[in-house]
Amino acid sequence: AFLERHGLSCEEAARLLLDSCESMDLVKHTGGCHCGAIRFEVWAPADLHVFNCNCSICTKKQNRHFIVPASRFKLLKGADNLTTYTFNTHNAQHTFCKTCGVQSFYTPRSNPDGYGIAPHCLDDGTVQAIITEDINGKEWEKAVGEHKTIRDMSKP
Numbered sequence: 001a002f003l004e005r006h007g008l009s010c011e012e013a014a015r016l017l018l019d020s021c022e023s024m025d026l027v028k029h030t031g032g033c034h035c036g037a038i039r040f041e042v043w044a045p046a047d048l049h050v051f052n053c054n055c056s057i058c059t060k061k062q063n064r065h066f067i068v069p070a071s072r073f074k075l076l077k078g079a080d081n082l083t084t085y086t087f088n089t090h091n092a093q094h095t096f097c098k099t100c101g102v103q104s105f106y107t108p109r110s111n112p113d114g115y116g117i118a119p120h121c122l123d124d125g126t127v128q129a130i131i132t133e134d135i136n137g138k139e140w141e142k143a144v145g146e147h148k149t150i151r152d153m154s155k156p
Helices: 002-006 010-023 056-061 137-146 150-154
Strands: 027-032 039-044 047-053 064-069 073-077 082-085 094-097 114-117 129-135
Touching (some): 039 064, 039 114, 064 150, 073 114
Parallel strands (some): 047 129
Antiparallel strands (some): 064 114
C-alpha cells in the first residue's frame, strides 16, 4: 500500500529505507547461528546497548541482547529451521536453531514488536563497542516498569 500510495518501485522504497537507516547512524550487521542454518541482517548502531538480564532463562542461556524494531530485522535464511520455546506468560518467543540449538535472536517480552539480538551471533567487522546494562529480570515487571527507555527500543 505504501508503494502504491507514494508511486514507488520496490527498488526506490528499498533505497528510501537504506537512506533512512544510514541517516540515523545505523549499520547493517549480519549474523546467525553456529551451524549456519539461520542467517539474518539487522540495522543497529555500531555501538550496541546490550542488556544483561538475570531472569531464569537469560541466566541459564547467558542471554545478552540488544533490542531493535521488527522493521530493522530481516531473516535471510532458515525460517523452517527455527523452533520456539515459551513459558510463564508465553509473551517472549525464544526462537532457536533446531540443528545447533543457538538462539541468535528472539522476541522479548518487554518488546513484542521487536527483536532481541544476541551480539555474539553477529559476524565480525561491524560492531565498534558494546555497552552493557544489567537489568533485574528476577523482578521483571518492576525493572521494565522503571526503565526509562526499554519499551521504546523496538519503535522505529
